[in-house]
Amino acid sequence: MFSEIExxxxxxxxxxxxDALYLFNLDDIHKIGKLAxxxxxxxxxxxxxxxxxxxxxxxxxxxxxxxFCAFSRSKGEEGSYEMTIDEILAGLREACKNMGYLSxxxxxxxxxxDWPFEYYLEMIKNIKSEFPNIGIKAFxxxxxxxxxxxxxxxxxxxxxxxxxxxxxxxxxxxxEIFNSEVRNILCPEKxxxxxxxxxxxxxxxxxxxxxxxxxxxxxxxxxxxxxxLLKLRDLQDExxxxxxxxxxxxxxxxxxxxxxxxxxxDDLKTIAVSRLILDNIPHIKAYWIMLGEKLAQLALxxxxxxxxxxxxxxxxxxxxxxxxxxxxxxEELIHLIKETDKVPAERDSFYNILRIY
Ligand code: SF4
Numbered sequence: 001m002f003s004e005i006e007x008x009x010x011x012x013x014x015x016x017x018x019d020a021l022y023l024f025n026l027d028d029i030h031k032i033g034k035l036a037x038x039x040x041x042x043x044x045x046x047x048x049x050x051x052x053x054x055x056x057x058x059x060x061x062x063x064x065x066x067x068f069c070a071f072s073r074s075k076g077e078e079g080s081y082e083m084t085i086d087e088i089l090a091g092l093r094e095a096c097k098n099m100g101y102l103s104x105x106x107x108x109x110x111x112x113x114d115w116p117f118e119y120y121l122e123m124i125k126n127i128k129s130e131f132p133n134i135g136i137k138a139f140x141x142x143x144x145x146x147x148x149x150x151x152x153x154x155x156x157x158x159x160x161x162x163x164x165x166x167x168x169x170x171x172x173x174x175x176e177i178f179n180s181e182v183r184n185i186l187c188p189e190k191x192x193x194x195x196x197x198x199x200x201x202x203x204x205x206x207x208x209x210x211x212x213x214x215x216x217x218x219x220x221x222x223x224x225x226x227x228x229l230l231k232l233r234d235l236q237d238e239x240x241x242x243x244x245x246x247x248x249x250x251x252x253x254x255x256x257x258x259x260x261x262x263x264x265x266d267d268l269k270t271i272a273v274s275r276l277i278l279d280n281i282p283h284i285k286a287y288w289i290m291l292g293e294k295l296a297q298l299a300l301x302x303x304x305x306x307x308x309x310x311x312x313x314x315x316x317x318x319x320x321x322x323x324x325x326x327x328x329x330x331e332e333l334i335h336l337i338k339e340t341d342k343v344p345a346e347r348d349s350f351y352n353i354l355r356i357y
Contacts, residue, residue: 032302050308052309054105103354116151141173201239216262267299272303298340
């Protein structure tokens with residue numbers, strides 16, 4: 001079976017569900033990693049991308065309270081917070097001062113019960129006006145759906161208004177795992193996998209590029225992972241709107257889903273199989289915040305070509321026990337990449353190369 005998979009890849013043929021399941025069940029991680037690394041180099045040469053970015057989570061007050069989420073709080077609960085637009089702008093000014101400049105702000109929020117859609121429009125409008133050169137990657141499909149429901153507007157109208165006010169791309173969060181039975185245990189209040197795909201498809205249709213994610217290592221099976229990957233591949237065939245896929249390694253602390261952290265072997269295997277199955281998505285990101293810096297570095301030799309960025313302040317994964325730092329520096333990212341013998345490529349939100357190191 002393995003030699004058949006090698007043959008398919010060498011002849012430019014697509015892997016199917018059985019191939020993906022076989023690879024997930026294979027113990028020889030080196031063989032899978034080597035295949036994924038070769039495949040990755042065909043797409044991205046020996047470059048490994050990073051970005052100078054800052055994460056901002058404007059509020060953690062959420063009506064959903066997903067069972068796997070340790071970040072959210074109810075209104076009035078201890079630890080809940082709300083950021084004003086001035087505070088967000090101040091955070092960006094500080095980051096620009098410390099880093100020299102920022103290429104991207106990544107904004108993901110909880111579903112606040114009271115904030116109107118106009119608040120989010122004002123937020124990105126103000127950011128774009130003061131920082132026209134910073135790419136705004138903001139609002140998951142879950143948030144977009146919520147804005148539409150709250151404001152009684154069509155999703156297309158929400159997307160167009162966000163775009164007109166400065167939104168550049170949409171992050172891949174909220175996909176979790178598409179299987180409805182698993183999803184109903186993890187996050188019963190959240191939009192379905194079908195709805196997530198529908199909203200992302202609409203975003204691609206109105207010309208907004210997005211990322212995609214998959215939360216793995218909790219209660220899902222390998223079949224669920226493969227099904228998730230194939231649904232993303234199908235949508236990418238149709239729209240071509242995905243820039244990057246980011247497998248998110250489950251962080252279980254302070255959540256209602258009590259399992260162990262995924263193992264390093266599982267993390268690397270998931271990166272590698274994702275690279276091999278998602279042959280039409282250009283970039284696979286090793287999200288160092290959840291993998292840890294050292295495993296993210298290794299993932300660059302197992303099919304990943306991007307290691308995220310400086311981040312500056314990470315709250316979501318660290319609420320759930322992420323063991324990485326909350327921020328890193330350009331120097332550290334370059335060092336991690338260079339040690340893999342890949343070439344560090346600083347990028348913007350759209351993966352245009354800004355500088356090669
Ligand atoms: S995962 Fe998102 S939607 Fe779910 S509770 Fe956390 S912040 Fe709210």
